[in-house]
Amino acid sequence: MTTKAPPKPTASELEMLRLLFELGPSTARQVHDAAAETRPDLQYANVLRTLQVMHTKGLLTRDESLKAHVYAPAQEKDSLQTSLLKDLIHKAFAGSGKALILAALRGGHVTAKERAEIQQLLDDEKPEA
Structure with missing residues (x-):
């Protein structure tokens, strides 16, 4: 069930x-x-x-x-946010997470501090050459 x-x-x-x-x-x-x-x-x-x-x-x-x-x-915060984000990406960005991220970055919704945190996360995820 x-x-x-x-x-x-x-x-x-x-x-x-x-x-x-x-x-x-x-x-x-x-x-x-x-x-x-x-x-x-x-x-x-x-x-x-x-x-x-x-x-x-x-x-x-x-x-x-x-x-x-x-x-x-009834749901954990992360679970609810993930569900809402998936729905938003599907409905407003044709299923593209990249389009969502670019819209947030270009639209002035991300502070300089947040950009630095995002960059650090991306740097940490880079595979070693």
Whole structure:
């Protein structure tokens, strides 16, 4: 039997996932408080509803053993990022990872420090002659 991968998260769900990856397993109140630092207009009820929907979709797990439910991502961060990246490469770059990298480098999305880190990674991967 094959397990179905969870659906791709929406933009607001990605925001909740990002917060949960930073915070670790958290209650809706904790997620709301963290989100409110950058989005003070965000209502607690909206955060709670989003977390509930994400749980239903399989994007989150929920520990119901305490009075306040504790939510956590259902996938590891690296696994989720890899899945989203594969989808982006397929949809936006015709399956070419090279095209994605070149777009990021040319588009000013990579800092000088990040470029140096990328270059070091590439240098480390070069086969010895």
